[in-house]
Amino acid sequence: MKSGFVVIIGRSNVGKSTLMNTLVGTKIAATSFRAQMTRHLIHGVMNTPTGQAVFIDTPGVFKDRKNPLTAKLTNKVKESLEGVNLIIYVVDPTREIGDEEKASYGMIRHLDIPKLLVINKSDLPPEKRKHQDEYESWEENFDQMFQLSALRASHIQPLRNKVMEYMPEGEEMYPNEQLTNLDHHFWIAEIIREKVFSIFDKEVPYSINVEVDNVEEKKDITVITARILTNEERYKKIIIGQKGHKIKEIGQMARKELEQATNRKIFLELEVFVDKHWIERI
Numbered sequence: 589m590k591s592g593f594v595v596i597i598g599r600s601n602v603g604k605s606t607l608m609n610t611l612v613g614t615k616i617a618a619t620s621f622r623a624q625m626t627r628h629l630i631h632g633v634m635n636t637p638t639g640q641a642v643f644i645d646t647p648g649v650f651k652d653r654k655n656p657l658t659a660k661l662t663n664k665v666k667e668s669l670e671g672v673n674l675i676i677y678v679v680d681p682t683r684e685i686g687d688e689e690k691a692s693y694g695m696i697r698h699l700d701i702p703k704l705l706v707i708n709k710s711d712l713p714p715e716k717r718k719h720q721d722e723y724e725s726w727e728e729n730f731d732q733m734f735q736l737s738a739l740r741a742s743h744i745q746p747l748r749n750k751v752m753e754y755m756p757e758g759e760e761m762y763p764n765e766q767l768t769n770l771d772h773h774f775w776i777a778e779i780i781r782e783k784v785f786s787i788f789d790k791e792v793p794y795s796i797n798v799e800v801d802n803v804e805e806k807k808d809i810t811v812i813t814a815r816i817l818t819n820e821e822r823y824k825k826i827i828i829g830q831k832g833h834k835i836k837e838i839g840q841m842a843r844k845e846l847e848q849a850t851n852r853k854i855f856l857e858l859e860v861f862v863d864k865h866w867i868e869r870i
């Protein structure tokens with residue numbers, strides 16, 4: 589059988605995590621319309637009749653934000669390229685090729701690894717995909733180009749087939765029922781963090797992390813205790829909101845998704861703490 593690693597790489601927000609989820613066929617990585625959602629190397633496993641491809645979702649290459657997180661995330665992207673069999677380079681045709689895109693492409697251009705170019709977001713109308721032609725002209729630098737919509741899951745199968753063609757002979761790396769390297773606590777934390785990203789704008793999402801302390805499976809309900817950590821007292825106030833409205837909203841959104849995904853009733857206890865050191869633990 590065939591088996592190998594496929595890294596999904598590109599600048600922030602192009603749809604890498606959405607694409608991985610679609611390729612695997614289930615939601616593994618959290619996604620957001622805000623940049624820098626992904627902070628870890630997240631594996632998503634695709635099992636096919638011919639074998640197994642392990643996708644590695646990576647943090648987006650990000651140039652502008654001068655927070656201490658960016659350097660850490662960039663290192664993770666570099667690390668992700670070691671030992672992979674194939675690179676999927678994702679671009680967003682609604683955004684121009686600027687410094688960030690060039691920096692992103694610069695991380696892979698010299699590598700002697702097969703590369704596929706994915707021009708994502710094909711569901712958007714042509715007038716929004718203003719830079720389509722510029723990205724298409726990159727085709728010659730890649731082994732093949734694909735135009736697809738990760739969000740709508742359209743034109744995905746040809747990419748899946750191509751990926752399997754590139755996989756070498758080998759034994760499966762994950763047992764059939766295991767689709768990711770994320771442990772249960774981390775997965776829950778990512779869903780909660782996704783909700784924080786969806787509710788707040790500006791700097792709040794970049795000031796926070798979520799840590800899950802305890803998951804207790806009781807007879808009829810799962811009780812989860814988690815903390816939202818933020819750098820500053822003023823953000824803590826915003827996250828809690830007036831009369832606790834915001835934290836309640838985050839909790840409800842996360843609980844709903846967790847209940848759907850696990851098919852269990854969930855009790856989610858969320859608290860907000862100021863902790864400047866969360867970045868060191870990423």
Ligand SMILES: Nc1nc2c(ncn2[C@@H]2O[C@H](COP(=O)(O)OP(=O)(O)OP(=O)(O)O)[C@@H](O)[C@H]2O)c(=O)[nH]1
Pocket residue numbers: 599600601602603604605606607618619620621622623624625626627646647648649708709710711712736737738739740
């Ligand atoms: N219209 C459209 N939107 C998409 C598509 N794929 C992803 N998106 C949206 O683009 C945004 C970013 O998606 P993500 O998958 O989180 O992007 P990412 O590249 O993983 O971002 P980072 O983890 O921050 O680097 C989200 O709002 C997605 O819903 C697509 O095919 N079409």
Ligand SMILES: [Mg+2]
Pocket residue numbers: 604605606617618619625626645646647648
């Ligand atoms: Mg992502």
